[in-house]
Amino acid sequence: MIHKVTLIPGDGIGPEVAEAACAVVEASGCQVEWEVVEAGEGALAKYGTTLPNRVIDSIRENGVALKGPVTTPIGEGFRSVNVSLRQWLDLYANVRPVASLAGIQSRYEKVDLVIFRENTEDLYAGIERRVDADTAESIKKITRRASERIARAAFNFAREEGRKKVTAGHKANIMKLSDGLFLECARKAAAEFPEITYEEVIVDALCMRLVLNPLDFDVLLLPNLYGDILSDLCAGLVGGLGVVPGANLGDKVAVFEPVHGSAPQIAGRDLANPTAMILSAAMLLRHIGETEAAGRIEEGTRAVLAAGIAVTPDLGGKTGTRGMAAAIIAEMERSLAHAGAR
Numbered sequence: 209m210i211h212k213v214t215l216i217p218g219d220g221i222g223p224e225v226a227e228a229a230c231a232v233v234e235a236s237g238c239q240v241e242w243e244v245v246e247a248g249e250g251a252l253a254k255y256g257t258t259l260p261n262r263v264i265d266s267i268r269e270n271g272v273a274l275k276g277p278v279t280t281p282i283g284e285g286f287r288s289v290n291v292s293l294r295q296w297l298d299l300y301a302n303v304r305p306v307a308s309l310a311g312i313q314s315r316y317e318k319v320d321l322v323i324f325r326e327n328t329e330d331l332y333a334g335i336e337r338r339v340d341a342d343t344a345e346s347i348k349k350i351t352r353r354a355s356e357r358i359a360r361a362a363f364n365f366a367r368e369e370g371r372k373k374v375t376a377g378h379k380a381n382i383m384k385l386s387d388g389l390f391l392e393c394a395r396k397a398a399a400e401f402p403e404i405t406y407e408e409v410i411v412d413a414l415c416m417r418l419v420l421n422p423l424d425f426d427v428l429l430l431p432n433l434y435g436d437i438l439s440d441l442c443a444g445l446v447g448g449l450g451v452v453p454g455a456n457l458g459d460k461v462a463v464f465e466p467v468h469g470s471a472p473q474i475a476g477r478d479l480a481n482p483t484a485m486i487l488s489a490a491m492l493l494r495h496i497g498e499t500e501a502a503g504r505i506e507e508g509t510r511a512v513l514a515a516g517i518a519v520t521p522d523l524g525g526k527t528g529t530r531g532m533a534a535a536i537i538a539e540m541e542r543s544l545a546h547a548g549a550r
């Protein structure tokens with residue numbers, strides 16, 4: 209079966225890691241026809257908008273997309289493509305599995321947690337106004353609908369994956385109404401999943417506990433902005449932004465993308481670590497039922513990381529993006545040949 213999948217290469221290092229991921233998917237044996245569409249800075253120059261309608265239409269038609277990072281200027285300029293995409297397609301759950309990988313130097317071994325970040329509202333929605341020359345304000349909007357569905361998604365996932373605990377991060381001691389409503393919804397969902405332990409931790413203390421003992425955590429349930437910040441913190445626990453994949457899930461469509469950004473400083477130099485994008489592609493394949501191909505990609509990637517030789521400079525190696533992808537493909541081919549010989 210051939211799967212039609214939207215591919216948004218993105219900006220900065222996006223096209224390089226996208227090329228690596230496509231090559232690895234091809235080697236996995238899964239047949240994918242990529243429909244390439246442009247979003248971000250590149251699209252702005254060509255189409256006068258960072259998010260052409262074609263992008264939304266393509267994802268709606270195909271149901272799934274693999275997306276590279278896109279650049280968002282700070283302070284002024286165009287609106288974030290990511291925020292718009294998540295809102296347009298109602299991609300309400302941002303799911304980020306953070307797991308230790310053998311071969312990667314980090315402070316901890318055996319970290320294995322999954323972040324469920326609400327993806328459509330909160331301060332992150334960017335509803336802001338300049339009140340006068342010296343004052344600006346942002347609106348933190350939290351709704352029952354969005355909070356209930358992300359909470360239920362986190363608990364459902366915990367139940368399906370046999371996970372034991374969901375921890376909600378919040379600041380309801382200060383933002384009693386907005387974060388208070390988020391917690392109210394989390395508690396309601398928790399009551400429907402009595403076999404799963406539920407705890408609430410104030411987000412600043414949560415940061416400290418994650419740094420001190422990440423093994424204490426299983427599934428993290430977070431409003432949008434805290435989820436954004438804690439995702440990078442958690443990526444730091446397992447070797448950095450180059451290795452953490454992610455998914456934006458809605459009821460009808462799903463967009464898979466690495467946690468990292470477009471890293472303009474290293475763009476176009478064959479230095480970007482393709483792991484996060486490759487593992488995002490594996491998550492996509494799993495989502496469309498191609499479990500074996502996804503497993504092959506994950507195993508090949510893990511083997512290359514564990515050997516620690518053909519890895520990019522952020523992981524202490526000297527290999528380029530393309531070289532690392534080639535090593536993963538070679539590893540996948542080796543293990544296929546080995547399985548065939550048995």
Ligand code: NAI
Pocket residue numbers: 221276277278279280281290449450465466467468469470471472473474479480481482484522
């Ligand atoms: P960033 O993730 O691009 O970079 C942070 C640091 O991590 C840099 O030192 C970078 O070189 C390094 N890094 C990131 N990915 C890497 C990889 N695959 N391999 C090796 N090193 C890697 O975050 P930053 O600098 O805050 O943002 C840059 C741009 O990316 C901004 O315009 C931002 O808005 C955008 N961005 C886009 C995202 C998306 O499209 N999903 C997510 C985060 C940021």
